[in-house]
Structures are given as C-alpha cells and as structure tokens.
Amino acid sequence: MKLLNEKRIYTLLMIIALSAIAMLLLIILFILKEGLPFIFLTGIRDFLLSSEWQPASGKFGIFPMIVGSLWVTLGAMLVGVPLGLAGAVFISEFIPGWAMKIIKPTIELLAGIPSVVYGFIGVMVLAPLVREYLGGPGLSIASSSIILGIMILPTILSISIDSIKAVPRSYREGAFALGATHWQTIHMVVIPAARSGIIAGVILGLGRAIGETMAVIMVAGNSVKLPVSALDSVRTLTANIALEMGYATGRHREALFATGVVLLIIIMTLNYVATAAVRKRIKK
Amino acid sequence: MIIHPRYTQALAISLLVLLTVFTLAILVFIIIFVFSKGLPYITFDFLFSNPQDMGKAGGIFPTLIGTVILPLIAILIATPLGVGTAVFLTEYTRENRITRWIRFGADCLAGIPSIIFGLFGFIFFVTTLEMGWSIISGSLTLAFMILPTIIRTSEEAIKAVPYSYREVGFSLGATLWQTVRKIVLPNALPGIVTGIMLSIGRSIGETAVVIFTAGSSLRLPNSIFDSIRTMSVHFYILAREGISNQNAYATAAVLIISILSINLVTYWMMNRFIAKKTK
Numbered sequence: 001m002k003l004l005n006e007k008r009i010y011t012l013l014m015i016i017a018l019s020a021i022a023m024l025l026l027i028i029l030f031i032l033k034e035g036l037p038f039i040f041l042t043g044i045r046d047f048l049l050s051s052e053w054q055p056a057s058g059k060f061g062i063f064p065m066i067v068g069s070l071w072v073t074l075g076a077m078l079v080g081v082p083l084g085l086a087g088a089v090f091i092s093e094f095i096p097g098w099a100m101k102i103i104k105p106t107i108e109l110l111a112g113i114p115s116v117v118y119g120f121i122g123v124m125v126l127a128p129l130v131r132e133y134l135g136g137p138g139l140s141i142a143s144s145s146i147i148l149g150i151m152i153l154p155t156i157l158s159i160s161i162d163s164i165k166a167v168p169r170s171y172r173e174g175a176f177a178l179g180a181t182h183w184q185t186i187h188m189v190v191i192p193a194a195r196s197g198i199i200a201g202v203i204l205g206l207g208r209a210i211g212e213t214m215a216v217i218m219v220a221g222n223s224v225k226l227p228v229s230a231l232d233s234v235r236t237l238t239a240n241i242a243l244e245m246g247y248a249t250g251r252h253r254e255a256l257f258a259t260g261v262v263l264l265i266i267i268m269t270l271n272y273v274a275t276a277a278v279r280k281r282i283k284k
Numbered sequence: 285m286i287i288h289p290r291y292t293q294a295l296a297i298s299l300l301v302l303l304t305v306f307t308l309a310i311l312v313f314i315i316i317f318v319f320s321k322g323l324p325y326i327t328f329d330f331l332f333s334n335p336q337d338m339g340k341a342g343g344i345f346p347t348l349i350g351t352v353i354l355p356l357i358a359i360l361i362a363t364p365l366g367v368g369t370a371v372f373l374t375e376y377t378r379e380n381r382i383t384r385w386i387r388f389g390a391d392c393l394a395g396i397p398s399i400i401f402g403l404f405g406f407i408f409f410v411t412t413l414e415m416g417w418s419i420i421s422g423s424l425t426l427a428f429m430i431l432p433t434i435i436r437t438s439e440e441a442i443k444a445v446p447y448s449y450r451e452v453g454f455s456l457g458a459t460l461w462q463t464v465r466k467i468v469l470p471n472a473l474p475g476i477v478t479g480i481m482l483s484i485g486r487s488i489g490e491t492a493v494v495i496f497t498a499g500s501s502l503r504l505p506n507s508i509f510d511s512i513r514t515m516s517v518h519f520y521i522l523a524r525e526g527i528s529n530q531n532a533y534a535t536a537a538v539l540i541i542s543i544l545s546i547n548l549v550t551y552w553m554m555n556r557f558i559a560k561k562t563k
Contacts, residue, residue, distance in 0.1 A: 009461045013376055016368035020435065021389035023428050027396065027404045034407055086303035094297070103308070105551050110311050112543040114489030116520045117536045121314055123523070150310055157307075183293035211397020214491045214520060238399045242492055245406070260403045264396070271395040 031264055035257035047258060053224045055244070060255040062262065064226050068141075068234035069210060069266075071227060072220060075145025076152060076209040081202055083149070084156030088198075091157070092164040093186055104158070111154035119218030122147040127219060136231025139221035145230075147219050148212055152205035159204065163197020164190060203274035207267060213238040237263045315540065322537025325530055331538070335502055339518060340528045344535055346504050350419075350512040351542070354498060355487035357423035357508070358430060359480055365427075366434030367469075367476060373435075374442045375464050394432035401429045402496035410497055419508040422498025429493060430483035437482065441475020442468060474553050481550040485543050491516045515539050 039047050042060055050061025091103055122143055130146075131138030167190050175185040191198070221233025222243060235243075241256050241263075248256055333343035369386065377383050405425030415421045445468050453463030469476075491514075499511030500521060513521075515535055522532040 006459050006461055010376055013368050013372040014382075016365055017372040017382075017386050019365050020369055020386055020393060020431060023431065024389045024393050026408070027393075027400065027428070030404055030408050030412075031400065034403075083303055083307045086300050087307040090297075090300040090304040094300075105547060106308075106311065108551075109540075109544055109547050110314070112485045112489060112547060113314070114491065114516045114519070114539055114543075116489075116491050116516055116523070117318060117539065118314070120519070120523045120532065120536065121317060124529075125317065150314075153307060153311065181289045181293045183296045184289055187296070207395050207397075211399065213397070213399045218524060238397065241399050241403065242495075245403070245496060257403060257407070260400055264400055267395055267397060267400075268392065271392060275391065 028264070031257060031260050034254060035259075035261035038251070038254035038258045039261065042255075042258075048262070051226060053240075055248070055252040055255065058251065060251075060258075062237065062240065062259055064224050065235050065237045065240045065259065066262070067226060068220070069236040069238070069263075071141050071230075071234060072144050072148060072216060072236055073206065073209045075141055075230065076148035077202075077206060079146055079149025080152040080156055080205055080209075084153050084201075084205070085160060085198065087153070088157050088160035088164060089186060089191070092161045093182070093190070104161075107154045107157050111158065115151065115212060115215040116218070118147055118151050119215035122215065122219035130231070134231055136229070137221060137233055139219055139233055140231045141220070141227055141234050142230045144216050144220040144234075144236075147215055148209045151212065151215060152208050155205045155208055156201045159201030160194070160198045163194040163201070166197065167193045200274065203270065207270055207274075210270070211238060211263070211267060213242050217242055237266075318533065318536050318540055322533035322535070325534035326537060330531075330534060334504075335518075338527055339502065339522050339531055341531075344515065344518060344531075344538070346502055347513050347515045347518040347535070348538075349504065350498070350514040351488055351516075353419060353505075354422050354426060354494065354512065354514055355484045357419065358426035358487055359484060361424065361427035362431045362434050362483065363476075363480060366431050366479070367438045369435045370438035370442055371464055371469075374439055375460065375468065390432045390435050393428070394436070398429065398490055399492045401425055402493040404428070405493060405497035416509065417497065417499030417501075417511040419498060419505060419510060419512050422494050422512070423508075425493055425497045426487045426490065429490070430486060433483050433486065434476075434479045437479025438472070438476045441472035441479070444475060445471045474556060478550050478554050481546050481553075485546050488514070488539065488542060488546075489516055490514075491520050495520075515542075 038060075047060060047062060048066065049063050050059070051063045052059040052061045053064065091100070095103065123139070126146060127138035127140075127143045130136070130140060130143045134142060136142075171189050171193055172185055175189045180188065216236050217239045220236060220239060222235045222239055223233040224235050224240075225232075227234045237259055240259050244252070245256055330343045331348060332345050334345055335347075336342035369390070373383055373386060402425070405421060405428075409415045409421035409424050410417055415424075449467050449471060450463050453467045458466070494514050494517050498514070498517075500513045500517050501511035502513055502518075503510075505512050515538060519532055519535040519539065522528055522535065
C-alpha cells in the first residue's frame with residue numbers, strides 16, 4: 001500500500017516537473033504559430049532588412065528596430081559593465097562585513113524597483129540633462145543606454161560579488177605568500193578565478209537589457225528610422241511590440257508577433273551561448 | 285619605465301573607490317528622488333479612495349487591490365508546480381537526461397523577456413482560451429513567468445537540508461515521500477518562502493505582461509474574470525500620458541515601499557534561515 005502510494009507520488013511529481021518544459025514549449029509554439037507564417041509570407045530578407053515600417057500601407061521591415069536594440073544594448077553594457085565590475089570588486093574585497101549587510105539589501109532593493117520607475121526617472125531627470133549638455137532630442141540612444149546600464153547594475157553587482165566571494169581564501173593566501181600586493185592578487189588571481197560567475201552575471205545583464213521594454217519605451221523616443229548618432233531617437237524590438245500591440249489587428253498584429261519571434265531567437269541564442277560558456281569553463 | 289606595484293595598487297584602488305561611490309550614489313539618488321517627490325502626497329485618502337478623472341484626482345484603491353490579488357493568484361498556481369519540480373529534481377532522481385531537460389527548460393523560461401510572456405498570455409489565455417483581459421489571464425501568465433525563480437530557490441533550499449535529517453527519517457521506517465513531507469520540506473520552508481517573496485516582488489513590478497493580459501480597468505473587479513489595473517500599470521499610464529505627475533510620483537513611492545517591505549521580510553527570513561543552519 002505504502003509502496004504503491006510512493007509510485008504514484010513519483011509519477012505525479014514527474015508530471016509536475018515536466019510542466020516547466022511544457023510551458024516553454026507552449027510559449028514557443030504559440031509565438032511561432034502567430035509569427036512564423038508572416039515572416040515567410042513577407043520573406044525573411046524583406047522583414048529583417050527592410051527599413052520601412054508602415055503598418056497602414058502594409059510595409060513591415062524591422063531593420064531599424066534590430067539596429068536600435070543592438071545600439072541600446074551595447075550602450076547599456078558600456079555603462080553597466082565597468083561600473084558593475086568595479087563596484088563588485090571593491091565591495092567584495094574592501095568592504096567590511098557589517099557594511100555588506102547594508103549594501104547587499106540596497107542592491108537587491110534596486111533590482112526590485114519596477115522598470116517603469118527607472119523609465120520615468122529617465123524622462124524626468126536624465127533626458128533633459130542629455131538634451132541640454134549633449135544636444136539632440138534628449139529621448140535617445142544615449143539616455144536609454146544610461147538608464148538600462150543603471151538597471152542592469154544590480155544584476156551584475158550581485159552575481160559578481162557572489163562569485164568573487166566564492167573564490168577560496170587559499171588562492172589569495174598563495175598570492176600574498178608570493179609577495180603580491182592586494183591589487184595584484186585581485187587582478188591576477190581573484191578575478192580570473194571568479195571569471196565564469198562574472199561572465200554569467202554580465203550575460204544575464206545583457207539579456208535583461210535586450211528584453212527590457214517599459215523603461216526603453218519611455219526613454220528611447222521610439223521613432224522608426226536608422227540612427228545616425230547616439231543622440232538620435234530609436235525604437236527597439238521590444239518597444240515596437242509594446243507600443244502597437246494595443247491597437248494592432250490582422251497582418252499588423254502578426255508582424256508584431258513576428259518581431260517577437262526575432263527577439264525570442266536572439267535571446268535563446270544568447271542564453272545558449274551563456275550556458276555553454278559557463279559549462280566549458282567549469283569543465284576546464 | 286616600470287611603475288612600482290604599490291603605486292599601481294594605489295591608483296587602481298582609488299579608481300575602484302571612485303567608481304563604487306559613483307555607482308552607489310546613482311542608486312541611492314533614485315530612491316531618494318522618488319521618495320522626496322512622492323511621499324508628501326501619500327495620505328490615507330490617496331491609498332483608500334477611488335481614482336477620479338482617469339487618475340488625475342482621487343486615490344489608487346483599485347490598483348492596490350490589483351497589485352495584491354494578481355501576484356497572489358500567480359503564487360498559488362506557481363508554488364505547487366515549482367516546489368513539486370524542485371522536490372522531483374533533488375529527491376526523486378539522479379542527474380540524467382530528464383533532469384537536464386527540465387533544468388534547461390526552466391533556464392530558458394527564466395531568460396525569456398517579459399514582453400514575450402505578455403504576447404503569449406494575450407494570444408493564449410486572452411484570445412485562444414477566451415478568458416479576455418482578466419485577473420485570471422494575468423495571474424496565469426505571471427505564474428508562467430515566476431515558475432523558474434520558484435524552482436531554482438526551492439531547489440537550493442531543499443539541497444541545503446543536511447542529508448543526516450533524511451537518514452533519521454529513513455531509519456524510522458518512513459517512506460521517501462513521508463521523509464520529504466515531514467522532514468525535508470519543513471526545514472527548507474524559509475528558503476522556499478524567500479523564492480516566493482522574490483517572485484511577488486517581480487510580479488508587482490511587472491507592467492508589459494499585465495497590460496496585455498489583465499488589461500487596465502480602473503474599476504473594482506467583481507470576479508476573477510474582470511479586468512484590473514495594478515499600481516505599476518497605473519503609474520505607467522499616469523506618467524506616459526502625462527495625466528498627473530504628482531499622483532505618478534506618489535504611486536511610485538507606494539510601489540517602492542511595498543517592494544522594500546517585501547525585501548526586508550525576505551532578508552530577515554533568510555538571515556534566520558542561515559542562523560538556524562549554522563547552529
């Protein structure tokens with residue numbers, strides 16, 4: 001009786017556990033079902049490489065949005081990675097334990113602040129500054145890169161801090177014993193040893209930057225044209241979906257799902273590369 | 285020219301200090317900015333009265349309800365699935381092809397951006413299953429979104445329960461399930477709750493998903509099939525359409541306070557958990 005029960009529980013738990021895969025498949029299936037036929041009907045080249053997005057006259061080219069997503073993400077990494085890494089090294093190597101108890105929760109709180117709030121601060125504080133001191137309309141690649149860079153800081157900080165803290169004490173002691181200064185120990189021993197964790201944090205931040213929607217909508221300006229400089233307004237793939245989903249119907253809506261397909265493929269590739277990179281390093 | 289390591293070190297460390305101070309300053313500025321602009325407008329009336337004129341005047345009561353109920357139902361759906369998966373992965377199998385696939389699925393799910401969840405929820409729950417823009421569509425979609433977090437944190441919590449605890453269970457003649465239910469899960473509970481709190485925080489902050497699946501009705505819902513607006517969505521609409529900056533700041537402050545309190549509770553629980561484990 002007891003054993004029979006155990007078997008049933010095993011089966012039940014396995015079914016539950018497979019739900020994660022089922023959900024993933026369901027999501028991919030429905031997004032592809034809505035988006036793929038459109039991509040093939042329009043032609044992959046026309047859809048991806050045409051710069052004309054005029055839903056009213058049936059022109060659907062998302063090249064400017066791909067470029068937009070790329071620039072904004074790159075910019076966010078330029079802002080977020082150096083600050084995040086420097087912060088992580090300093091916080092984990094030089095800050096005493098009691099101060100960590102304040103800093104860590106603050107970082108986690110910032111990770112929890114809704115992206116719309118970051119976006120709003122971008123509009124109210126950052127965009128006017130950019131407009132005044134750098135020129136352009138203010139709502140631009142530059143502003144959204146800075147806001148996104150700040151938004152991914154908590155992710156990069158907390159994962160990097162954890163992986164730097166996880167480097168065994170003996171590594172440091174070895175370096176010190178050889179007469180290395182603290183800084184030499186950090187950049188020659190500690191950082192290389194923590195590299196896989198740091199890379200994972202950076203890639204997670206990258207994924208978050210590409211996928212971010214609401215903050216970007218508020219700060220990027222959203223005009224559909226190829227940007228010439230960092231002070232130009234752009235529209236990202238995510239913004240394209242969110243802006244027009246509310247009223248899109250028919251082919252227009254399919255085009256938005258097709259945009260989702262492109263986004264999904266980019267993110268999945270990124271995730272795959274990230275896990276592969278981390279796994280390879282662990283094997284080594 | 286060779287620079288003495290001591291000088292490189294001094295230079296590097298001062299640069300680190302500078303960058304760290306800059307980083308922390310930005311982050312602290314954001315919190316102080318929102319609080320200074322929003323806190324003065326938070327009154328009892330603002331929290332507990334209905335909005336008037338699209339949110340230009342009046343309070344945020346319906347969105348407060350939305351912010352509580354939407355994550356709550358999502359948690360009720362995702363927790364059994366997430367904890368069940370974690371138990372299966374840690375207690376019932378060894379590492380094999382199935383567990384690798386499950387983990388891969390959960391990791392992929394974790395990496396999908398929220399806008400994709402929004403699209404999916406819209407086409408699947410709202411349109412295909414004809415649930416419309418409703419609390420239930422929104423909660424189901426959010427449940428999909430938070431499942432990976434719950435799986436991951438529960439797995440960590442269950443793994444942290446010492447093996448000797450299980451051995452005691454087995455030595456008393458308990459079956460695997462009895463051991464899991466009466467020994468492992470109770471001991472892993474604080475860790476599991478941490479994951480749940482994190483997920484609530486994420487759901488509260490979510491905007492894109494909620495607009496696409498739960499809509500943005502400002503009325504109080506009668507059932508789970510009614511549309512609802514959360515604070516994040518309300519804030520977005522107030523800010524983006526320039527309805528009222530004052531109310532937008534106040535809503536943002538309420539949002540940050542809720543997330544802050546959730547985090548504090550989580551932090552306190554986690555510390556208690558760690559203290560208990562090291563005892």
